[in-house]
Amino acid sequence: MRLRALLDTDALGLRLLGGEDELDRSVRGVMTTDLRDPSRYLSGGELVLTGLAWRRGPDDSEPFVRILQSAGVVALAAGEAELGDVPEDLVQACARHRLPLFAVNESVAFATITEHVVRQVSGERAGDLAAVVDRHRRLMTSGPAGGGPDVVLDLLGSDLDLNAWVLSPAGRAIAGAGAAAPELPASVCARLAAEHLSATRAGRRAPHRVAIDGTTYSLFPIRSGGRGAAATAGGRDVRATVLSDWLLAVEADAGDWPEERLDLLQGVTQLISVERDRRDAARTVRRRLAQEVLELVQTGAAPAEIAARLRVAAPVLLPGLGTAPHWQVVVARVEWQDSDLEGGQVAQSLLEEILVDPLSAGPEPSDRIAVAHSGDEAIALVPLPAVATDHDGAEQGLIADALLTAVRAPLSAGLADDGRLTIGVSAAVHSAEGLRGALEEARHARRVAAARTGLVCAAGHQELASHVLLLPFVPDDVRRAFTARLLDPLREYDRKHRAELIPTLEAFLDCDGSWTRCASRLHLHVNTLRYRVGRIEQLTNRDLSRLEDKLDFFLALRMS
Secondary structure, three states: OEOHHHHOOHHHOEEEEEOHHHOOOEOOEEEEOOOOOOHHHOOOOEEEEEOOOOOOOHHHHHHHHHHHHHOOOOEEEEEOOOOOOOOHHHHHHHHHOOOOEEEEOOOOOHHHHHHHHHHHHHHHHHHHHHHHHHHHHHHHHHOOOOOOHHHHHHHHHHHHOOOEEEEOOOOOEEEOEOOOEOOOOHHHHHHHHHHHHHHHHHOOOOOEEEEEOOEEEEEEEEOOOOOHHHHHHOOOOHHHOOOOOEEEEEOOOHHHOOHHHHHHHHHHHHHHHHHHHHHHHHOHHHHHHHHHHHHHHHOOOOHHHHHHHHHHHHHHHOOOOOOOOEEEEEEEEEEEOOOOOOOHHHHHHHHHHHOOOOOOOOOOHHHHOEEEEEOOEEEEEEEEOOOEEOOOOOEEOOOHHHHHOOOHHHHHHHHOOOEEEEEEEOOOEOOHHHHHHHHHHHHHHHHHHHOOOOOEEEEEHHHOOHHHHHHHHOOHHHHHHHHHHHHHHHHHHHHHHOOOHHHHHHHHHHOOOOHHHHHHHHOOOHHHHHHHHHHHHHHHOOOOOOHHHHHHHHHHHHHO
């Protein structure tokens, strides 16, 4: 803004005392000070506001004004509340150094002037930034990628002093952690994603505002041009896109922003959406490879044919890899209540997000993942370039529980109370011959996960022991009757006598029926333990020395 514009606003209470010929100077900021030498805090272009507390006598004005002029200050505004009229020695010093001088009426707070200048300057800079953003959009849509979201976020940081980040719906920082903005803790990213998904599912109007640890963030949805925009424009179910769209998190309260700035941020989200669609297009080859491999596996193709297709896929997923990798299969399913909406595409996007290796180098680590989808199910082929082993020699790869450690909370917010995500993870396989078994193993694990409670559940191949595999598929009424017949007499006895028969039974089975080990674990005398076990057998008409009865108790405890 120009200095001249300050005089056109009566509410600021400014009166020009000198410097009429310099009123076309541009104001880039504002600073309030009563220091005798504020030069260390000045960068040039400021309007300086002062209450004159630094002035002890007429000789102080000359050095103070000289310091301001040397620092590139564009004007000085002196308050009349302390001394009444602005001293003549200050007027003369400003005239000698050609520094415009304003008097501030005592009824006007410096904060009022500061807020007005900052708003006007930000508006001008936003207009300049909008032009840059528009130019960047043309570059990205008409030619090679123009640097991705980080370039736009750098512009927000440098031109509007806004820290901003692009986050995935699972809470992963996609862009923004760098020179333009500090890195956000993973816990904050997860909370921001959860708040965004909750607000979207509730139908609240964006931007969504949330305060975390004393800091306010404004959240802007980034609609995918391929999926999100079409869904929104057509009035389709928001569940088709809520778990797929990115979001822009800005460290600011957008509640009192002018429309111009809100429009600018909307333009930024549209620009980032272009990059999102570009990345989706780049995944087309990997998705096609996954689809071809899985079709061969499911139609019973010869292992040699599957192996040939895997050799084609490996260089695409792991460029430069010298040897064929091992593979894991991950199956995911998204299901919605009271809806015929297919969740396969949403599950595909989620797997591509969840399976990103945070330690992978490069701007797009999810380039190493191939995911196909059909109906409500998505299937991922995950290459493992070097399968490590633990101290017991067991192969290590993707672990089901670890996949959901950071994403369970935000994704649950997006699923709300009418959706579920279930995931199954296979063991690593060394060749094409094992891929069919890995796919079935991942599907079994997913069904085990689906039998659990919770909106987001996962199970791995380690959990497919016989009882874990079978119990989820026993009808609920049968499970309840079986459990009640064996355990209800013990629970009732414990309730009346505080005898702890149930904990004793659990410990006895965990110790494989060893009296000494069980007594030691429970800190009991062996005779006391024998009394409790005898009471369990009496109440249930079972014999804990028999393998069949031990197994029944074991299953009943697992189902309870």
